[in-house]
């Protein structure tokens with residue numbers, strides 16, 4: 001083994017091999033893969049090898065498409081067969097809701113150029129004769145599904161990488177990692193040490209242990225997974241290979257394996273494997289079978305596919321593989337650790353391994369993954385993912401793998417975990433809570449405890465009228481909403497203003513003022529949006545998205561000067577309440593000595609104030625788009641603040657509102673939000689944030705690219721629509737049609753209760769930036785007329801919020 005390398009990739013499963021190949025493909029030749037045993041010695045070797053393009057996150061779906069298309073390339077380079085069988089796949093719906101879900105997946109597939117088709121039960125039975133039609137109501141067909149040989153794929157990547165200059169060492173275990181002051185690494189192995197500039201943790205089943213070598217507790221857990229292979233079946237003899245099949249309600253998947261069928265299940269009573277530490281002596285081993293555990297699924301399988309029940313079981317495989325709490329991979333650099341990268345938690349290595357390798361290699365070589373991979377970025381998890389929390393969520397995710405997640409469905413595992421001081425008060429007001437990064441936050445308020453429950457649905461649900469009442473209360477008087485779940489950063493020091501001016505696209509505000517600002521990467525794409533509040537000359541309070549805290553910190557860290565600026569995340573130190581609506585000023589004025597008149601405290605002002613007995617920051621902004629204030633106080637004061645606002649609010653008809661009403665109101669104002677309208681695939685002018693990019697202030701990250709975008713107008717345009725919807729509103733990811741062709745996608749949708757219309761925001765090609773007709777939005781399989789709006793649906797001039 002060489003003693004120096006540019007990159008040391010730890011782990012020779014399908015993911016490590018793909019990362020290695022992609023590094024050589026991008027031109028990095030001095031790369032080394034270190035494998036503890038033989039290649040595929042983790043979860044890779046006993047995988048069922050299934051692959052598919054469908055994924056709930058369209059950006060992850062694109063990387064899955066890429067992975068499947070890659071197999072031809074690595075077979076050609078390496079001469080190693082990947083054993084690719086593209087059989088096509090069928091997804092069976094046993095209920096109307098499932099069929100709706102499939103129609104939505106098909107609709108999403110349209111703008112990803114996926115060739116999905118909704119078919120009848122009869123058509124499905126012709127394609128997949130093993131099914132008993134009685135249990136199903138419809139299906140979706142995907143021509144690009146199939147399976148590969150896990151050994152073949154891993155070796156094809158590995159050989160292609162070696163041809164590209166990489167070195168692979170086997171039977172060598174990494175036992176420790178030591179960082180040097182210059183950010184490079186000493187990789188300690190049982191066969192000697194390597195000095196590497198970069199380290200990639202692709203250790204699969206042992207990724208947690210490798211993470212611990214550098215003080216990192218990765219939110220992943222292995223689950224036992226079983227599949228069985230039947231004896232040879234007469235029904236298959238002499239026939240074309242059977243399609244892949246997912247029976248959602250049966251919670252099973254099927255494919256042909258030689259003369260029999262392979263049937264696997266994600267059972268509800270899933271069992272974690274090695275929940276705390278993974279044994280190093282586990283290799284190409286299997287776990288003992290536990291057919292009793294999957295018996296309920298098998299019984300359903302044999303009922304839905306009767307021939308399988310007659311075929312007998314030839315073999316059972318029980319093997320572990322890892323999951324993150326949401327089931328998507330963990331990829332990217334880790335905040336606080338220089339030159340340390342992860343590519344782990346990959347639960348579908350044969351659909352996703354290629355995409356993970358591509359994204360990571362670009363990130364390492366070019367400083368950017370080159371695609372929107374927020375859905376699998378390791379930074380989507382913060383320090384709140386404890387071992388026990390991860391366990392609860394992974395088990396929940398595993399057991400729900402084939403279940404529908406409704407847009408208004410909040411999952412129960414691990415809750416309530418974090419609560420703010422007013423939690424009990426909100427419970428007493430019949431709040432229905434959502435879970436945001438483990439923090440409970442109120443979504444809406446029910447009229448009684450008995451009603452405080454979401455009835456899950458793709459359509460307008462039981463919360464609809466109550467959310468409507470909340471929005472109208474804000475419009476007609478005053479509302480109060482908890483906003484503690486926003487991200488917050490305290491930025492201070494003599495260099496703070498200069499630094500913010502460099503990392504943010506807008507100018508740092510004057511003392512006592514607020515500036516809204518996008519944050520751009522070097523390619524001029526959106527990687528954040530912030531409310532920058534200036535407390536004093538050298539002190540700023542930033543408000544952004546809490547879920548992206550680790551993502552932002554990683555970026556800040558990369559661009560911080562050695563001295564003069566201190567950035568501290570303080571999301572949970574400050575809790576927040578916002579009062580909004582035309583009476584909010586009069587209400588708040590009863591509690592503060594400062595003059596709140598527009599002349600003295602105009603829109604976008606920010607100041608330390610005493611609200612009753614409570615010291616805090618007050619900013620004159622509101623995501624509702626109405627007159628409003630955001631009040632931030634240290635957590636110990638939140639209850640007193642809430643009580644005094646509620647008491648003072650009695651004279652003003654103050655009503656509690658929740659996150660759903662806030663979302664509906666921001667959609668009425670065409671206000672975008674991170675991870676929906678603002679993502680790293682859009683530029684600020686495309687997203688309608690051009691007015692917040694200040695080219696006059698001097699240099700800033702992304703300036704050149706943003707200037708080019710301004711000059712050429714960008715490729716896309718965010719537009720607002722009024723939708724002729726009936727009982728279901730857009731929720732996001734629906735296709736936008738123009739003159740009968742899919743041209744874009746919805747990013748957010750809601751019923752705008754203040755304007756009485758169904759609304760949507762979404763991206764269309766720039767050439768349609770001012771088209772005023774011919775649009776439709778597809779909602780649950782129905783194309784609805786969509787009328788583009790030239791200004792926000794609510795208060796288009798912005799007069800109310802500035803009043």
Ligand SMILES: Cc1cc2nc3c(=O)[nH]c(=O)nc-3n(C[C@H](O)[C@H](O)[C@H](O)COP(=O)(O)OP(=O)(O)OC[C@H]3O[C@@H](n4cnc5c(N)ncnc54)[C@H](O)[C@@H]3O)c2cc1C
Nearest residue numbers: 011013015036042043044048050174204205319348349350
């Ligand atoms: C029963 C079963 C069925 C499955 N079916 C499918 C399927 O149909 N389709 C699909 O896409 N996926 C399937 N999977 C999941 C798939 O196996 C994983 O997504 C994939 O194997 C993950 O690969 P990996 O490279 O991340 O991890 P692993 O395969 O676990 O590889 C990690 C490697 O790192 C090495 N390593 C770890 N620590 C060190 C160290 N300290 N030093 C040196 N080397 C180290 C290990 O020896 C191992 O070889 C299935 C899994 C199981 C168990």
